[in-house]
Amino acid sequence: MIRFQQVDKHYGHFQVLKGIDLEVQEGEVVVVVGPSGSGKSTMLRCINRLETITSGELTVEGIPVNDRKTDINKLRRDIGMVFQHFNLYPHKKVIDNITLAPVKVLGVSKAEAEQTAMFYLEKVGIADKAHAYPSQLSGGQQQRVAIARGLAMRPKIMLFDEPTSALDPEMVGEVLDVMRTLAKEGMTMVVVTHEMGFAREVADRVIFMDQGQILEEAAPEVFFGNPREERTRTFLSRLL
Ligand code: ADP
Ligand code: MG
Numbered sequence: 001m002i003r004f005q006q007v008d009k010h011y012g013h014f015q016v017l018k019g020i021d022l023e024v025q026e027g028e029v030v031v032v033v034g035p036s037g038s039g040k041s042t043m044l045r046c047i048n049r050l051e052t053i054t055s056g057e058l059t060v061e062g063i064p065v066n067d068r069k070t071d072i073n074k075l076r077r078d079i080g081m082v083f084q085h086f087n088l089y090p091h092k093k094v095i096d097n098i099t100l101a102p103v104k105v106l107g108v109s110k111a112e113a114e115q116t117a118m119f120y121l122e123k124v125g126i127a128d129k130a131h132a133y134p135s136q137l138s139g140g141q142q143q144r145v146a147i148a149r150g151l152a153m154r155p156k157i158m159l160f161d162e163p164t165s166a167l168d169p170e171m172v173g174e175v176l177d178v179m180r181t182l183a184k185e186g187m188t189m190v191v192v193t194h195e196m197g198f199a200r201e202v203a204d205r206v207i208f209m210d211q212g213q214i215l216e217e218a219a220p221e222v223f224f225g226n227p228r229e230e231r232t233r234t235f236l237s238r239l240l
Helices: 040-047 072-077 094-106 110-123 139-151 169-184 196-202 220-225 230-239
Strands: 002-011 014-024 029-033 055-060 079-082 157-161 188-192 205-210 213-218
Touching: 002 040, 014 040, 014 213, 029 040, 029 196, 040 055, 040 157, 040 188, 072 079, 072 094, 079 139, 094 110, 094 139, 110 139, 139 157, 139 169, 169 188, 169 196, 196 220, 205 220, 205 230, 213 220, 213 230
Parallel strands: 029 188, 029 205, 079 157, 157 188
Antiparallel strands: 002 014, 002 055, 205 213
């Protein structure tokens, strides 16, 4: 579904990604961890071309993301993204936040979009909030709306960039539960998170990034049980 081959990215003279090689298969859940500033968000944002790569090759479903001939809007429709800050429209009701893109971008009828929205709101456990405004919801509920909004576009891939980092601790679990369900249903997911319990339980593979490089990549049992790299051990020991 996603393939990075020797991908570099520079911001001016600063090299933020260094020779990234990564493949994500259909249905796989890849969790990306690493210190702040190591390039995790940048790597994620390259996948839907919110950032452009400097060199190397990056394909999604075999389509070169940075090729001039690639219809980037079409590609982006297949990729849902959930951010740390939920970015809901504050002046729109929950349901209208969710129906907006399907109606505008996919050309779905309003009635059908609302039906789909309700389906996903039930899935994330907040159907009763459909007619509330985002400000009337807790952070955890808002993030679940953001996930429902992503799912309503029926993407093939979901990218999560620290989806629980802005939440009060008691709300982290409800968002991770939704993500766990998605993973079980076979969604292809790349998740940047500091939630090591989630990584251990849900990830098929854990990627450790440091200073723009993928330093280590392993199944969670190996990654947490017996990391190969000293820097991975140091990183993990600091979290405890
Ligand atoms: P992470 O998500 O792992 O914390 P980021 O991908 O956000 O890391 O950032 C990696 C590095 O790139 C950081 O040093 C950051 O300061 C730098 N960076 C991020 N965005 C920009 C930008 N638009 N211009 C210049 N430097 C940037
Ligand atoms: Mg980040």
